[in-house]
Amino acid sequence: MPRGHVLVLDDERAILTTLQKALSLEGYTVDVAGGVGVAEEKLAKRSYDIALFDVSLPDGDGVELLQRIRVSGSELPVVMMSGHATVDAAVRATRLGAIDFLEKPLSTDRLLLVLENTLRLVRAEAEAKALRTQTGQVGELIGESRAMLDLREQIARAAKATATVFVTGERGTGKELVARAIHGASKRARGPLEKMNCAAVPSELIESEMFGHEAGAFTGATKQRRGKFERASGGTLFLDEVGDMPLAMQAKLLRVLQEREIERVGGHETIKVDVRVVAATNRDIEAACREGQFRPDLYDRLNVLPLSLPPLRARREDVPQLARHFLALATQANDRPGMAFTDGGMGVLVAYSFPGNVRELRNIIERLVILTPDETIDEGDVKVCLGGQQAAMKGGLFRPGVPFRVLAEEAERAILEEALGHHGGQMAATARGLGLERSHLYKKFKALGLRGDKGEAEDE
């Protein structure tokens, strides 16, 4: 049985030939591309198990290609390789979920190991996902507080219905987990669950992302492509951050929800879609309606089954259970078995305000597992971890023994908080001020577990 289908993108013919030979000998099926354009054509034609991308190519950049395929929703595992990669390229690629960043000249043994481990992991995840679908379970929603018990009941009710669900809550409260739980417990569980992040997709791509496009619809549209609505047919479409959808797109979404049919960009054919929509936002959507940023008629259409998630600080009794859950995951991932909180350590954690909610808690625990030298995590360890950001703000950037990744994240977090404060909490102005794309700034905020405008938490 073939071990997997690999796409190799590199402009050096010698490398392509060597890799094709080495990987074929190991039982992989290999396709090669000498440039970004050819790679894109191949990726559009068939699905691969894994891809290897060089960074600088005559007709483009491997990291940018990775970004484009992520924007299109693909989770294809990608390993980057480069002879003279900058740290910036490595950081960007890692943030886009690249599996590894291999230095050239490549060690074939190392490469084979990375491929084998990645494919094993991807398959194990796919099996676990299939199993969850069969048993109707989705990524566990942890917590036994009154609010969580009510939430589970609401999820069960929503799963039985077919109407649109509107999930609201601050960032990191678990909106996506809830959307997945609803899909997983519904009759559509065997169908696809497609997700679209309306804040992360650049506004000029959002229509084609939702409805697809015909070949030649616009520059770069070389092939016909199905959009999220078509791909979610028979299943569920999760529209994340729907409150950030541009107004022009809101009108189009409203029409689809009313008529249940779409037209691809550049197409004339009307296509019926059978999709259950679950939408989510962390914005105060009623305020957005009043301010003319969100269409009230679309809000009415989406808000058929409203589901509101409480912030973590309103259900502190869930913190210990969640903390132990994330601790178990983080100790396993970092190979540090036996770690545990002292009562004092847990006490500090429970008292914290968690502006970034459950996601921030998860990030804090991951940091604690990396930073705490011994097996017990005590009061002092938690305080140091929670204070790391303040230390970075005061200029204490370097702390002996703390890994670079953690220090760099703390510094980035401090810069972004200060910039956001300077711009009166407005994300758009902050993005402009820092010379960043708004969607990029959003992602950064999420990655760093930060709060965004209007006091909403912006994390992951």
Ligand SMILES: Nc1ncnc2c1ncn2[C@@H]1O[C@H](COP(=O)(O)OP(=O)(O)OP(=O)(O)O)[C@@H](O)[C@H]1O
């Ligand atoms: N009740 C919970 N039990 C276990 N894990 C949770 C729970 N709530 C959230 N999480 C975890 O916290 C992280 C953030 O959750 P999720 O992405 O669903 O939040 P979100 O509200 O959709 O965030 P955002 O608004 O930033 O998109 C995820 O890793 C998720 O698995």
